[in-house]
Amino acid sequence: MTQSTPRPSVLSDAELTFFREQGYLVRKLLDDATVARYVAAVDDSRRERGETQRMSNLQFLQPGKAIPGIQDIVCNEGVLDVCRGLLGERIIVDGASLFYGDAGVDYRQGWHRDVLQVPDDQVDQNWFSPDYHYNYVQMNMPLTTDGCLWIVPGSHRRQLNAEERAIFGNTEKMAPIDAPELGDGKQIVVQPGEAVFYNNYAVHRGYGGVLQDRRITIHLGFHSAEHAPTLHFGVLDHTEYSLEYLESLAPCVREALRAHLVERAKHPEVNVFHAYHQQFLKKEFKTT
Numbered sequence: 001m002t003q004s005t006p007r008p009s010v011l012s013d014a015e016l017t018f019f020r021e022q023g024y025l026v027r028k029l030l031d032d033a034t035v036a037r038y039v040a041a042v043d044d045s046r047r048e049r050g051e052t053q054r055m056s057n058l059q060f061l062q063p064g065k066a067i068p069g070i071q072d073i074v075c076n077e078g079v080l081d082v083c084r085g086l087l088g089e090r091i092i093v094d095g096a097s098l099f100y101g102d103a104g105v106d107y108r109q110g111w112h113r114d115v116l117q118v119p120d121d122q123v124d125q126n127w128f129s130p131d132y133h134y135n136y137v138q139m140n141m142p143l144t145t146d147g148c149l150w151i152v153p154g155s156h157r158r159q160l161n162a163e164e165r166a167i168f169g170n171t172e173k174m175a176p177i178d179a180p181e182l183g184d185g186k187q188i189v190v191q192p193g194e195a196v197f198y199n200n201y202a203v204h205r206g207y208g209g210v211l212q213d214r215r216i217t218i219h220l221g222f223h224s225a226e227h228a229p230t231l232h233f234g235v236l237d238h239t240e241y242s243l244e245y246l247e248s249l250a251p252c253v254r255e256a257l258r259a260h261l262v263e264r265a266k267h268p269e270v271n272v273f274h275a276y277h278q279q280f281l282k283k284e285f286k287t288t
């Protein structure tokens, strides 16, 4: 595999250690003007579509669902620099959703690891160990103050503990939504422009209860082409990226999706997980 020359990391050794051990990292990356531009783009897009849903999960890099005004977040050098620090060079965007919820919406998920789409007999316990090279990172970039992400720090590098096992039962995937609280669960509260990067094999959940304020959060996933893919690589629906669609995009977004297509072509083995994921998204989350 071609190795590119690593550039100096924007992350300190302490930050890298924190991410490796705790499974998350918070960094302020967008200024107020950029946050305001993205909020305006979301509002314009909702108005233009006549969008009335009070809660949605919009796959904004897919044709027909695209929000052109926020797509260039996938080329943001600050975001990519952190991803390079965490994963390595040649960062490939792999997931892009807009989490939207109006004030008053009741938003709750059960605690889970992001292996929900994988058949039970294909979940490998070795994925949840300190030795596993997890070549994937998710990022939530809030455009409004957001306290909906909860995580159990360090749980990506170990098996479920007794308290977690008691609520997960006979699965590694998800606990019931009304399960008792986890004592080690930590709420991550982030301000507009302050990104949280996290290992999505950690036990985590989205949970706001009844939202006091509107939630607008851009959610992305990244992989590094320097390393073998994990099963989570393959979230974007690359089959929808026609030449015509790619031509319609801003140059940096087009280049990011082109790099995604090249990387996907190199790893046909992830297609089976892509198919599971698409089925899962359609069934479990009413994505728009």
Ligand SMILES: O=C(O)CCC(=O)C(=O)O
Pocket: 099, 109, 114, 140, 148, 149, 200, 204, 205, 206, 207
């Ligand atoms: O709402 C959130 O921020 C949580 C998202 C989440 O749990 C996931 O993408 O797996």
